[in-house]
Amino acid sequence: MESIKNFKELTAHLAVAGVRKRAAVVCGTDRSTQEAVLRGLQEGFLDVIFVGGCEDIRAVGAWAPYARRVTYVEAATPDEAARAAVALVREGKADILMKGLIGTDILLRAVLDKETGILPKGRVLTHIAATELPAYPKLLFFTDPAVIPYPTQEQRAAQVGYAARLCRNFGIACPRISLVHCSEKVNARHFPHTEGYADIIARAAAGEFGACLVDGPLDVKTSCCADSLHTKGIDSPLGGEADVLVFPDIEAGNVFYKTVTLFCGAETACALQGPLVPVVLPSRADTSASKFYSLALACLAD
């Protein structure tokens, strides 16, 4: 397949490839969640199971044309809804889990429950996002702006692995992955992250993460701008054309996320990876477009 370079190409790909996924939407009573789900139904790549808040949701006339593709599971409380949706995933009845108007902590508690949850033992739970920037010629994936505060070496390796796999599902045969840092110099004393980066690069070169090209430390500019790279006289196999930015910690990742959405006119899509199925976990301030793109992205995450 050709690589998917923006969100329009993403939904077009889902249509051409005939992808159809079942999303369990927990407490989908808010408007932006419903708009995102409706658009997924219209585009054809989504079937929906609303779990919790069903009475209010049924009252919305918009579902009528898609009656066969929308089902309802009642739940008395948000907690019960979260557990019921997670159970659907365990039973193989849902391919995507999505948060509606419910506290993140309630949904995550159900996901992470050691007995009844859906995070296999030893799997790293982390957050990945893709952004479509007016000033970049392709999607730029990044991790982790929201979940792991200060990744350990193994968590970072997992982030690289998830990102590489997701990119390949987007048709990027050999994704270019940058381990981001404020400086391009490895300096264990001042910048402890940079030492671990060398180990990740070696593991990537040994094939641990499948086909991909990993380099770093590089800053955002030398990761994504060939001119900056050359001006600084740096030789990087990524060539200033990163597909993925792996941020050193949540502070750096979150600044990137908030800055591109607020100041750069960027669209974004996000999902949690690690659980049995991708989890779409929007923040309150996310637009319905962002939630829709997140559902589309989740269709290619595995």
Next chain:
Amino acid sequence: MESIKNFKELTAHLAVAGVRKRAAVVCGTDRSTQEAVLRGLQEGFLDVIFVGGCEDIRAVGAWAPYARRVTYVEAATPDEAARAAVALVREGKADILMKGLIGTDILLRAVLDKETGILPKGRVLTHIAATELPAYPKLLFFTDPAVIPYPTQEQRAAQVGYAARLCRNFGIACPRISLVHCSEKVNARHFPHTEGYADIIARAAAGEFGACLVDGPLDVKTSCCADSLHTKGIDSPLGGEADVLVFPDIEAGNVFYKTVTLFCGAETACALQGPLVPVVLPSRADTSASKFYSLALACLAD
């Protein structure tokens, strides 16, 4: 005075106020430094002392119209040039120090020399920048994207103090300063920065930094977007109209700096604060416009 909202207003203000500063430019042999200096001469706010590389610089015809405002100090080596420029500052003969085509380490060594340098004992050396973003209605100052890796509490307090003072020099009577963090919740266990933030806010309220309004933890969006603030139900005295973002560490600050310049069409100006005079220390990839704006900003830093 009215507050200065963009770089055009900054240079207009310097003209109206009749500001004229003497910049000691170390090894100003590269084109973008010369372009920036020339524009400062043209706009009228700059006199220039070129220190080192004088033969090459004299050969550039552009200085002829400003012959009385350009002087030369010869130096045999970059190290000698750096020391000579620093000496000019110590002798009260230069108001701004600027780096040309010379290693940052060489210039900083001269600045920081305990005997002959220009950083008073006990003063914190830190980096501040201002950015003009197409999507924000005023200048947005931020610190520290480049110098202090992981600020201590006292270093952060100094950053707040410098930023507040610089903003007031820009005519912002009561600057709104955000202590940035990925989450708005104070959480000492997971996010150790956030505990220190409360102390800085208390010190600001007690008047330690002069007139200013400090709040945090806030993320980039809730710092700079009233809608995001309200959607999240957060009550912040900054009202989503921050003048200053104080980043938790160099990783977060550097990501912001590189992201806005690469993806948001932002112009930036930067200077080091702490030494006897502001130091303009551009990075190799900076444009001449950015160097020019940095000189203009340095005229208001003290």
